Amino acid sequence: MARAQDTPLISGGVAFFSNTNGGNTSYMPLIEPLIAMPIGQRFMIESRAAILESFNPTSNGYDHSHFAGFTYLQGDFIVNPHLTIVGGSFLLPFNTYNDRLSPVWINNFQDGPLIASLGILSSGSGLGGMARGSAVSHHSYSIDYAGWFSARSGNEQFTATRAFGGRTSLYLPDQRLEVGLSYDRQLQGTHENFYGAHVWWEPAGTAFRLRSEYARGHHAQGYWVEADYRTQAFGGLNSWVGRFEPVFRLQQTFRRDTVVSDGVPLVDTQRADFGIDYNLPHNTRILTSYSRQFSSSGNTNIWETGIVYRFLFPTWKGR
Amino acid sequence: MKMTSLAVMLALAAVSLAPVARSEAPAASNGKTETKSDKQQKDQRSHQDQDDGERIFEANCSRCHNAPEGFSPRISGTIVRHMRMRASLSAHDEQELLRFFNP
Numbered sequence: 001m002a003r004a005q006d007t008p009l010i011s012g013g014v015a016f017f018s019n020t021n022g023g024n025t026s027y028m029p030l031i032e033p034l035i036a037m038p039i040g041q042r043f044m045i046e047s048r049a050a051i052l053e054s055f056n057p058t059s060n061g062y063d064h065s066h067f068a069g070f071t072y073l074q075g076d077f078i079v080n081p082h083l084t085i086v087g088g089s090f091l092l093p094f095n096t097y098n099d100r101l102s103p104v105w106i107n108n109f110q111d112g113p114l115i116a117s118l119g120i121l122s123s124g125s126g127l128g129g130m131a132r133g134s135a136v137s138h139h140s141y142s143i144d145y146a147g148w149f150s151a152r153s154g155n156e157q158f159t160a161t162r163a164f165g166g167r168t169s170l171y172l173p174d175q176r177l178e179v180g181l182s183y184d185r186q187l188q189g190t191h192e193n194f195y196g197a198h199v200w201w202e203p204a205g206t207a208f209r210l211r212s213e214y215a216r217g218h219h220a221q222g223y224w225v226e227a228d229y230r231t232q233a234f235g236g237l238n239s240w241v242g243r244f245e246p247v248f249r250l251q252q253t254f255r256r257d258t259v260v261s262d263g264v265p266l267v268d269t270q271r272a273d274f275g276i277d278y279n280l281p282h283n284t285r286i287l288t289s290y291s292r293q294f295s296s297s298g299n300t301n302i303w304e305t306g307i308v309y310r311f312l313f314p315t316w317k318g319r
Numbered sequence: 320m321k322m323t324s325l326a327v328m329l330a331l332a333a334v335s336l337a338p339v340a341r342s343e344a345p346a347a348s349n350g351k352t353e354t355k356s357d358k359q360q361k362d363q364r365s366h367q368d369q370d371d372g373e374r375i376f377e378a379n380c381s382r383c384h385n386a387p388e389g390f391s392p393r394i395s396g397t398i399v400r401h402m403r404m405r406a407s408l409s410a411h412d413e414q415e416l417l418r419f420f421n422p
Contacts, residue, residue, distance in 0.1 A: 005396030137409035144407035
């Protein structure tokens with residue numbers, strides 16, 4: 001067997017996005033680099049950053065803003081196959097969007113769901129510790145868990161809220177069905193509880209995926225359901241037809257009161273997103289979508305197009 | 320009014336999702352056969368591991384994102400270590416995947 005399989009890697013996505021919301025078009029080039037560096041047999045450091053420019057229209061031209069920062073920076077210590085201890089700044093495992101789908105090269109749409117901010121305590125990451133792993137890993141099912149706490153931090157790079165929470169999910173590999181529950185509680189300011197549930201189903205032998213999430217906070221709740229597929233009927237996934245990936249997402253949010261403590265729209269909102277993604281060779285994807293958003297504060301059309309390239313390479317040539 | 324247009328959109332979406340291809344049967348998703356004699360098992364070992372690794376790869380690695388199109392074997396261990404917690408891999412899964420990535 002080959003040696004030196006543990007070379008640190010650099011990976012991530014580079015994208016150029018455009019978004020036309022109610023007639024105003026903004027542009028955003030961005031890069032999200034990630035490094036994963038194993039140290040010894042049991043330790044690993046991983047970190048992702050985001051660097052972006054955004055160009056927004058104003059009455060006389062374009063306004064332009066810049067952002068660069070760490071998304072997370074954590075150390076993972078593998079205690080045994082059932083337990084990994086994570087320390088540092090880590091993505092909060094609440095439902096699935098934040099820690100699984102948010103990288104630009106993964107998400108099927110340019111923007112996250114309307115409820116994406118529920119349960120992730122405004123920064124999306126915690127500063128503290130997490131125990132995580134596979135509780136049961138059986139041939140026909142597996143159960144995994146994550147339990148974490150976070151301290152309060154005003155650090156510019158790693159803002160965090162004092163909170164704790166966890167997630168557990170059951171995965172049936174034969175059915176490719178996953179169901180999970182999430183919970184967290186903010187321990188500063190209003191002690192708010194957040195509850196989440198997710199269901200993912202990706203039937204074997206098809207390139208069809210159905211993903212959904214429900215989240216409820218003290219002041220708002222909502223859900224999204226997303227389906228996407230690629231057909232294998234016209235010469236396989238890598239034929240020119242097979243590279244098309246239609247995506248549909250339906251979202252609804254409901255206010256429970258008018259306290260503005262989360263990023264959920266201030267009035268009940270319904271939104272339907274229709275996308276067509278095209279998977280080019282060499283890890284490049286074109287994302288396009290049209291969304292119609294309905295609410296009592298007005299209905300809008302949102303058009304988005306973008307191109308994303310995913311990169312992945314070793315940091316240096318092997319020994 | 321709002322609800323009707325939403326319903327129309329839903330119907331459109333349902334129609335567009337109808338022809339989801341189910342034509343290609345899953346390769347080896349029914350798991351392993353455990354009835355072989357020891358000797359046979361030994362003879363078939365490397366072949367089976369390959370299949371097992373492939374099965375684990377297919378069942379786990381395209382769930383959250385498109386499976387990588389290929390990468391240097393030098394980072395296969397790093398990738399498995401990075402994904403083990405996310406994909407909830409057992410120690411056995413990790414071994415089989417490494418074998419699958421480094422035939």
